[in-house]
Amino acid sequence: MTETRDPSSAGLVRLVAAREVATRIRDKSFIISSVVILVLIVGVMVFQVLVGSGDEERRVGLVGGDAALTAALEAQGEALEVEVAVVDLDDEAAARTAVDDEDVDAALLAGSDPELLVLDSADGTLEAIVNGAVAQLAIAEQLAEAGVAELAVPEVTVTATDADAAADQQRVIAAIFGVVILYSLLILFGQFIAQGVVEEKASRVVELLLATMRPWQLLAGKIIGLGVLALGQMVLIGAVAVGAALAFDVVEVPGDLIGTVGIVIAWFLLGYAWYAAVFAVAASLVSRQEDLATVLMPTSAVLIVAFVIGIQAAGDPDGALARITSLVPGLSPLVMPVRQAAGDVPLWELGLAVVLMVVAIGLVVRLGGRIYAGALLRTGGKLKMREALAAERV
Amino acid sequence: MLEFDGLHKSFGDVRVLEGVGFGVAPGSMFGFCGSNGAGKTTTMRIAMGLVRADAGEVRWQGRPLDQATRRRVGYMPEERGLYPKMKVGEQVAYFGKLHGLGAAAAAKASDEWLERLGLGARRGDAVEKLSLGNQQRVQLAAALVSRPEVLILDEPFSGLDPIGVDSLAEALLDQARAGVPVVFSSHQLDLVERLCDSVGILARGRMVATGTVEELRRREAGRLLRVVTPDPASSWAGALPGVRVVSDRAGDALLELDAGTDDQSVLAAALRTGRVEHFAWQQPTLVELFRGAVAAPAAEEVAA
Known part of the structure; x- marks a missing residue:
C-alpha cells in the first residue's frame, strides 16, 4: 500500500547532510561571513602591495652634484635595499623649498663641504646612503690624486647557508x-x-x-x-x-x-x-x-x-x-x-x-x-x- | 494487528509501566486514556524506539517493530516538533524522504497533504510564521505524508479549537477507513467516546480497562436499569425477584438486575404502577468509567 522503500544508513546521512547544506546556504549570516572573509583576504593583499611599494623609495634632491655622485647614491641605496631616486635641483634655495614642501626626503648640497638638508631629522638609512656615497667618491678622488689608479680590494663572496x-x-x-x-x-x-x-x-x-x-x-x-x-x-x-x-x-x-x-x-x-x-x-x-x-x-x-x-x-x-x-x-x-x-x-x-x-x-x-x-x-x-x-x- | 505486549519500564526507582498490553486491529481507532503521568507517552515512545522497554515488545503484523518497520509508522509526538525556520512544504517533504519516499514522490505527497489540510497557500512560509493550530496541521501532514501503515499520535487534539478538532478527527477517520490502525492518546474523553472503536485506560502502569466503549460500560456498570415512573406505588420494584434498588428518588429509580433477571418483566411491573416515562439501561459516560477505573484499587483491575 505504500511506495516507500527503506533508506539505507548512507541514504539517511545524506538526507540530513543535504538539509544542512540547503538550510545554511540560504542563511544570511553564512553568506555574509563568507563574503567578509574573502573581502578581508583580497584587502590584505592589496594593503601589502600598497605598503610594500610606497615605503621603500627615498627621494634625494641633489645640488651641484655630477653623474658620478648620482650613480654612487643609487648604488648605496641598492646595497641597503632602498630604492633611491635622485632629483637634480638648481640651487640651495630650490633645495630648501623642495625639502620644506616634502617633494624630497632630503637634499644634498654637494661640494668640498657637503651639507644634507632635511625637514626635521634625517632617518638613519638615508644618512648612511648619503655618507657612504660622498665618502666613496672622496676616497676615489684622493686615491686618483695620489696616483693610485687601480685598487686591489678583495671582493667578498656571499654564500647563503639557508638559500630557502x-x-x-x-x-x-x-x-x-x-x-x-x-x-x-x-x-x-x-x-x-x-x-x-x-x-x-x-x-x-x-x-x-x-x-x-x-x-x-x-x-x-x-x-x-x-x-x-x-x-x-x-x-x-x-x-x-x-x-x-x-x-x-x-x-x-x-x-x-x-x-x-x-x-x-x-x-x-x-x-x-x-x-x-x-x-x-x-x-x-x-x-x-x-x-x-x-x-x-x-x-x-x-x-x-x-x-x-x-x-x-x-x-x-x-x-x-x-x-x-x-x-x-x-x-x-x-x-x-x-x-x-x-x-x-x-x-x-x-x-x-x-x-x-x-x-x-x-x-x-x-x-x-x-x-x-x-x-x-x-x-x-x-x-x-x-x-x-x-x-x-x- | 498492532500489538503492545507486556511493556515494562522503570526510570530509576520509578516504575512507570508494569505490563502494558493491548491490540489495535487494522482499520480501527484506539483511544488511549489515562491520568497525567500514567505512562501513555512512555508507551508510545517505546513503540517508536525512543525509549527502550525493560521488557515486552510492540509488534506490527506479528513482527516486532524495528528501525525499518518504524518508517512505516506515522508518529506525532506529544511535544510537537518542527524546524521553526524551515518552509512548510520542504519540511513535510523532508519527513516524507526520511520515511523512505523518493524526492519527487515526497514533494508531490507534501503538496497533496498540505492542500488537503487547507495549508496549500502557506507551503512557502516558514513554520514559525504559522498559527499554533496551523503548525499542528503541518505536524499531522508530517505524520501522514509517507502514507503510513500505522498511526501513533500522542495528544493530537490538544490545543485545537473545535473546528480544528473536527477536521483532525475527519482526517483520522479517513485513515482508519483506509485500513490503518490508529492509536491516539487524549484527555478529551467525549472525543474518544465519539471516535474510537475501542478504548484503553491506563492507570498505575497497567491497563485497567480495555475494550469497546460498550463493553466497558457493561463491565463497569453491571446491569443498571433506570426507570422513571411519575406516579409510583411505593417500592414497586423492591418486591421483584432478582432486582436490587440502588436509588429511588421521586419515581426516578436505578435498579440493578441479577444476571438471570428478564428486563421485560421489570418493565411489566413498572407499567402496572401507571405511566412509564423512561426505561433504559443506564449508560455511564466514558468520563464516569474513567473515574471509576482510575480510582479503583489495584486488586479490582480488569484484565485486558
Whole structure:
C-alpha cells in the first residue's frame, strides 16, 4: 500500500547532510561571513602591495652634484635595499623649498663641504646612503690624486647557508594566514553545528527525527553536511588567496604557496572533524540557545590556545612548545601546518600527529555519540555528561 | 494487528509501566486514556524506539517493530516538533524522504497533504510564521505524508479549537477507513467516546480497562436499569425477584438486575404502577468509567 522503500544508513546521512547544506546556504549570516572573509583576504593583499611599494623609495634632491655622485647614491641605496631616486635641483634655495614642501626626503648640497638638508631629522638609512656615497667618491678622488689608479680590494663572496630562507618566510606567512582562516572557520562552523543541535532539541523536532533514524546517523549527517560547506569555503578562500597573491605579485614561488594551502586544508579537515563532534556533543547537553555559550566555553578555550600557539610557532617552529603541541590532538591542526611551512618536520612527528588526531576523532565520535544519543531526548536544564551516558537508549 | 505486549519500564526507582498490553486491529481507532503521568507517552515512545522497554515488545503484523518497520509508522509526538525556520512544504517533504519516499514522490505527497489540510497557500512560509493550530496541521501532514501503515499520535487534539478538532478527527477517520490502525492518546474523553472503536485506560502502569466503549460500560456498570415512573406505588420494584434498588428518588429509580433477571418483566411491573416515562439501561459516560477505573484499587483491575 505504500511506495516507500527503506533508506539505507548512507541514504539517511545524506538526507540530513543535504538539509544542512540547503538550510545554511540560504542563511544570511553564512553568506555574509563568507563574503567578509574573502573581502578581508583580497584587502590584505592589496594593503601589502600598497605598503610594500610606497615605503621603500627615498627621494634625494641633489645640488651641484655630477653623474658620478648620482650613480654612487643609487648604488648605496641598492646595497641597503632602498630604492633611491635622485632629483637634480638648481640651487640651495630650490633645495630648501623642495625639502620644506616634502617633494624630497632630503637634499644634498654637494661640494668640498657637503651639507644634507632635511625637514626635521634625517632617518638613519638615508644618512648612511648619503655618507657612504660622498665618502666613496672622496676616497676615489684622493686615491686618483695620489696616483693610485687601480685598487686591489678583495671582493667578498656571499654564500647563503639557508638559500630557502626567503621561500620559507613566504610559506610561513601563508601558513599563518591559513591558521587564521582555519581558526575562524572552525569557530564559525563549530557554532553552526552547536546551534543546529540545540535548535533541534529546543524545537523538539529531534523526537520525530529519532523515530526514523539513529542518533549517530543524525550526528554524522550534520557534521558531514556542514563539513562539505566548510571545505567548499576553505577551498574557495584558498583559491582566491592564491589567485590574488599571484595577481598582485605578493609571492614569488607559487608552487610553495599552493603546497602550503594544501597542507592547511588537510589539517582543516582533521581539525573540523574533531571540533565539530565536540561542539555537537557539548551542545546536546543543553536545550536553549542561551545556555550554549557555557557548554561551548571549554572547547572554545582550547581552540583559542591552539590558535595562539600556532601563531607563536611561526616565530619558533622548532621550539619545544611548538614541537610538543604539534603532536597534541586538538592543538595539532593549528600548530602543525605552521611548523610544516616553516621548516623540516621529521616524517615520524607528522605521522604521529596525524595518527593521534585520527584516534582522537574516533574516540570523540564513539563516546560523544553515546552522550549525544542519551542527551537528545532529555530536555530541561543543563545535563551532566554522566547523566547523558547513563540515559543512552538503543 | 498492532500489538503492545507486556511493556515494562522503570526510570530509576520509578516504575512507570508494569505490563502494558493491548491490540489495535487494522482499520480501527484506539483511544488511549489515562491520568497525567500514567505512562501513555512512555508507551508510545517505546513503540517508536525512543525509549527502550525493560521488557515486552510492540509488534506490527506479528513482527516486532524495528528501525525499518518504524518508517512505516506515522508518529506525532506529544511535544510537537518542527524546524521553526524551515518552509512548510520542504519540511513535510523532508519527513516524507526520511520515511523512505523518493524526492519527487515526497514533494508531490507534501503538496497533496498540505492542500488537503487547507495549508496549500502557506507551503512557502516558514513554520514559525504559522498559527499554533496551523503548525499542528503541518505536524499531522508530517505524520501522514509517507502514507503510513500505522498511526501513533500522542495528544493530537490538544490545543485545537473545535473546528480544528473536527477536521483532525475527519482526517483520522479517513485513515482508519483506509485500513490503518490508529492509536491516539487524549484527555478529551467525549472525543474518544465519539471516535474510537475501542478504548484503553491506563492507570498505575497497567491497563485497567480495555475494550469497546460498550463493553466497558457493561463491565463497569453491571446491569443498571433506570426507570422513571411519575406516579409510583411505593417500592414497586423492591418486591421483584432478582432486582436490587440502588436509588429511588421521586419515581426516578436505578435498579440493578441479577444476571438471570428478564428486563421485560421489570418493565411489566413498572407499567402496572401507571405511566412509564423512561426505561433504559443506564449508560455511564466514558468520563464516569474513567473515574471509576482510575480510582479503583489495584486488586479490582480488569484484565485486558
